[in-house]
Amino acid sequence: MAADLLVQGVTRRFGEQLAVDRVDLAVGQGEFLGLLGPSGCGKTTLLRMIAGFLVPDSGRIICAGQDITTLPPFARNLGVVFQNYALFPHMTAAENVGYGLKVRGMARAEIVTRVKAALDRVNLAHAADRLPGQLSGGMQQRVALARAMVIEPRILLLDEPLSALDKNLREEMQVELRLLQQRVGITTVFVTHDQEEAMTLSDRIAVMQAGRVMQLGTPEEVYRRPISRFVATFLGTTNLLEGKAARVAGNTVTVALEGGAMVEASAPVPPTPGSPVQLAVRPESILLRSTPEGVPGTVEDVLFQGHRLIALFRTDSGQELRSYMPPSGWRPARGDRAWASWPAAEAGLIQA
Amino acid sequence: MSLSRTLTRRQTLLAGLASGVMLARPRIASAAPTEFVMGVNGGAAYRNLYNNVLRHFEARHNAKVVPVFGSGSELLNRVLAERSRPTMDCFVTFQGAWLVGKAEGVLEKVDYNKIPHIDDVHDFLKDPDGYAPFVNFGAWGIVYNKDTVRTPPRSFKALWDRAYDRKVMLGGVYHWQIHLAAFAYAWTGDQKNIDVAFDKVKELAPRLAGLYGLSSDTQSKFQQGIADIAPWYSYTAQRVRQLGVPVAFQMPEEGGFLYPSAYHAVKGTQKVELVEKLIGTFYDPELQPGLAREDGFIPSNKKTVLPAAVAAELPTMEEVQRCHHWDWALINRDEGAWLNRWNAEVRRLVRG
Amino acid sequence: MLGLPTAYFLLIVAYPLANLVRMGFSRPERGRVFGEGVSLANYVEILTSELYLETLLVTFRIGLLSALCALALGLPLALYIRRAPPVLRSVIVFITIAPILISIVVRAYGWMVLLSNRGVVNSALMNLGMIDRPLRLIFNETGVVIGTAHVLLPFMVLAILGSVQTIDRALEDAAASLGARPWRVVFDVVLPLALPGIAAGTVLVFILAVGSFVTxxxxxxxxxxxLPMAAMQQFNSTFNWAFGSALVGVLLVAVMATTLLFDRVLKRRLARLAAR
Known part of the structure; x- marks a missing residue:
């Protein structure tokens, strides 16, 4: 996959505060990259630097082989969708969509044709003559998307584009957005603080904290095999088990958990043998069985949630674990003796 | 009497003191100065007035002056507007406004027998109808800049000399009517020949340096060299000279015009006696030299003796006796029509 | 509850105005500033007099030119203030508004020093050899417009600022990302959205300029x-309150009519803009 967008060592300060700290990213042609992190992690600042609204203090941004680090935004040919859509309130939906073409000096008739096609693509042909104030949130969102894409930008930048929508509409738009992006095949960088949304949409996710990219990988990688405590906890409920790296063979590490159980895990950067590590295992990956396989312990409580059970489990070494189990199959009961296990590929190895 | 037994000596003493204070209060109140609300001209004129007259008036008659600032016209308008509920006891007027006030019935007569020094005052300052006599006066003649005008115009008619082209200013918005009456007299010997005055002013207008407004405006135009000669008042010239502007007063050969001012009791005031006392304070031969030195007022008390240096700055009594009075009945009757003519015919001929 | 605001309005606004109207419809009696009877004579005299019609025209011309000058100066200033960093912004806003604290009399004399025939501007131009004879910049309508626009500039800036500050910065970013250069962003996005403030500032400055007296x-x-000077002459010089009130009445009606007309035209413009 050829890199369409390269971010190299980009740093930006606001006064004393370091907003973005030596970030490197490579976004491939047609890739959908999610920038995920809590508010203040620097994801929006990074996006604004890519868009050209901010200039980095150091580092370079390269788009399709061209260094655009200091290029003004109007010369970048990037499509941007803003958090509150930023539709021009004094222009109709069609005029909003056509604005980028008008600025480029395109012939009127050509503009009309393209605007119509763009609005058709987002199913808004009927609302062409309405002002933004007369459109629902979802419709405004689609106008903003059409406006950003009609100029055939090199890259599409989305700044929390769905956060202003209610939950149902948001899920619907997530699917719509993903399908549209796939159909057009446009390289897309997408900022969000919602980990589910990031996982639903992205080909890869860059999880950010305090201006740094903590982990970059496919949704499955970052979710199942987080390499830091931050990523593990930010992406959802997780179990953290203390242990020591007992043996290291290539990327495969054998971990000695507290209490003596030995489990395997893989790590992109292997730890030195003997160093303390943590294992992050998602509750849905933990299987409780009545047969002595894995880590022994006692079931403390079982909660029924309809589509699943939540089992609270304490290992003999005193660590608390949480397991999501299907309601069918073996059902543990409070006080039962049980053994917890998980597939090696579903444990993230966190080095101190 | 169980009660009296419970009272200590100290309590008795305190109670006695308190009742003593209560008894004394009416006497304290009667000793407080009487508030006397006066409509006066503000700025330097008021400062001089207070130092030379009002300060002594307050001390001698146990009064406290509360000044209300405004021009003579503004003050008269206020008195007219408040005629049902006057807020001022006394206000300054010039001759023209005084006639309007008399006709409108908003002035209170004063008792000449109660005015100190009244027998020593020039007769022309007394009002035949029994309203307040004028307290001070100056002459209206020719004021010029000593530094830039070597030979000043010796008569009103001389203002028309080509030698004074673009040096002369006349009064605009506020003083046009007295110019017309004075020039009618200067050219024909009769103030009623106003058509001649208009013709002569129109002849002069294109050669004027401009028009002046309030005293501050006139002063500023002398200072900035916008004009060097103006028909103006001897006493404002004196006041401006005190501020360092090099102006001198020339009594015209045709005779100047006397311009007196009076402090009138407002109809409905309970303090006519204080007005009479105030007028008497102005006439005090001890205080008149101060008024003459700082304000340029010619002594209204025939017995006043001025220091030679002060007298030298003022018009002589001989010059004063050759001065004229404006025909205010004529001016008040016709000035509405004159104003329209002035605005329509004269104003547009003047080049600033 | 309804009564109090109504009473307040009647006392503060309606009563003085009613008095003025009543005086304007009376004819002065001999020796009185206004009379008892009801007459149209004052208005007939004003509206048939070339002098007063010309005065009305001059007053409106000064008002309009002052408003346009203040707009030409105030609009770029407001746009600049909006873009300035916060600390600098407060400083510039303060400097812009500070002249309000200085007496307009003092400012008028300041302009005299600058603009008179021997003033700073003319001396400089003549020393540079750019003109042979001094330009007539003062004691004419030019001087009045310059001084009035300067006095009223803060009102224009504040009115426009009030409306440009509500414009979402993201709108400008959006326009820029769509390819619009900075000046194009101003014309296509900022100005249309600042229109209510521009209109309010222009109307405000026009009304204040038309009613101004000292400058x-x-x-x-x-x-x-x-017209305010003509009215003042009637009050303070000839003590003809009746005629002075009628002059004020004419000014009031003319200003109200102009403002309403402007408002209607503008509303229609905005409506058409919205409907486009």
Whole structure:
């Protein structure tokens, strides 16, 4: 996959505060990259630097082989969708969509044709003559998307584009957005603080904290095999088990958990043998069985949630674990003796 | 009497003191100065007035002056507007406004027998109808800049000399009517020949340096060299000279015009006696030299003796006796029509 | 509850106005500032007099030119203030508004020093050899417009600022990302959205300029006659309150009519803009 967008060592300060700290990213042609992190992690600042609204203090941004680090935004040919859509309130939906073409000096008739096609693509042909104030949130969102894409930008930048929508509409738009992006095949960088949304949409996710990219990988990688405590906890409920790296063979590490159980895990950067590590295992990956396989312990409580059970489990070494189990199959009961296990590929190895 | 037994000596003493204070209060109140609300001209004129007259008036008659600032016209308008509920006891007027006030019935007569020094005052300052006599006066003649005008115009008619082209200013918005009456007299010997005055002013207008407004405006135009000669008042010239502007007063050969001012009791005031006392304070031969030195007022008390240096700055009594009075009945009757003519015919001929 | 605001309005606004109207419809009696009877004579005299019609025209011309000058100066200033960093912004806003604290009389004399024939501007131009004879910048309508626009500039800036500050910065970013250069962003996005503030500032400055008195008197050098001055002459010089009130009445009606007309035209414009 050829890199369409390269971010190299980009740093930006606001006064004393370091907003973005030596970030490197490579976004491939047609890739959908999610920038995920809590508010203040620097994801929006990074996006604004890519868009050209901010200039980095150091580092370079390269788009399709061209260094655009200091290029003004109007010369970048990037499509941007803003958090509150930023539709021009004094222009109709069609005029909003056509604005980028008008600025480029395109012939009127050509503009009309393209605007119509763009609005058709987002199913808004009927609302062409309405002002933004007369459109629902979802419709405004689609106008903003059409406006950003009609100029055939090199890259599409989305700044929390769905956060202003209610939950149902948001899920619907997530699917719509993903399908549209796939159909057009446009390289897309997408900022969000919602980990589910990031996982639903992205080909890869860059999880950010305090201006740094903590982990970059496919949704499955970052979710199942987080390499830091931050990523593990930010992406959802997780179990953290203390242990020591007992043996290291290539990327495969054998971990000695507290209490003596030995489990395997893989790590992109292997730890030195003997160093303390943590294992992050998602509750849905933990299987409780009545047969002595894995880590022994006692079931403390079982909660029924309809589509699943939540089992609270304490290992003999005193660590608390949480397991999501299907309601069918073996059902543990409070006080039962049980053994917890998980597939090696579903444990993230966190080095101190 | 169980009660009296419970009272200590100290309590008795305190109670006695308190009742003593209560008894004394009416006497304290009667000793407080009487508030006397006066409509006066503000700025330097008021400062001089207070130092030379009002300060002594307050001390001698146990009064406290509360000044209300405004021009003579503004003050008269206020008195007219408040005629049902006057807020001022006394206000300054010039001759023209005084006639309007008399006709409108908003002035209170004063008792000449109660005015100190009244027998020593020039007769022309007394009002035949029994309203307040004028307290001070100056002459209206020719004021010029000593530094830039070597030979000043010796008569009103001389203002028309080509030698004074673009040096002369006349009064605009506020003083046009007295110019017309004075020039009618200067050219024909009769103030009623106003058509001649208009013709002569129109002849002069294109050669004027401009028009002046309030005293501050006139002063500023002398200072900035916008004009060097103006028909103006001897006493404002004196006041401006005190501020360092090099102006001198020339009594015209045709005779100047006397311009007196009076402090009138407002109809409905309970303090006519204080007005009479105030007028008497102005006439005090001890205080008149101060008024003459700082304000340029010619002594209204025939017995006043001025220091030679002060007298030298003022018009002589001989010059004063050759001065004229404006025909205010004529001016008040016709000035509405004159104003329209002035605005329509004269104003547009003047080049600033 | 309804009564109190109504009473307040009647006392503060309606009563003085009613008095003025009543006086304007009376004819002065001999020796009185206004009379008892009801007559149209004052208005007939004003509306048939070339002098007063011309004065009305001059007053409106000064008002309009002052508003346009203040707009030409105030709009770029407001746009600049909006873009300035916060600390600098407060400083510039303060400097812009500070002249309000200085007496307009003092400012008028300041302009005299600058603009008179021997003033700073003319001396400089003549020393540079750019002109042979001094430009007439003062004691005429030019001087009045310059002085009035300067006095009223803060009102224009504040009115426009009030409306440009509500414009979402993201709108400008959006326009820029769509390819619009900075000046194009201003014309396509900022100005249309600032229109209510621009209109409010223009109307405000026009009304204040038309009603102003001190600056036209001082910088007009008694040579420029405006309706407020003409009315003042009637009150303070000839003590003809009846005629003075009628002049004020004519000014009031003319200003109200102009403002309403402007408002209607503008509303229609905005409606068409919205409907486009």
């Amino acid at each position: 036209p008197v001082l910088l007009g050098g008694q040579l420029v006659l405006t």
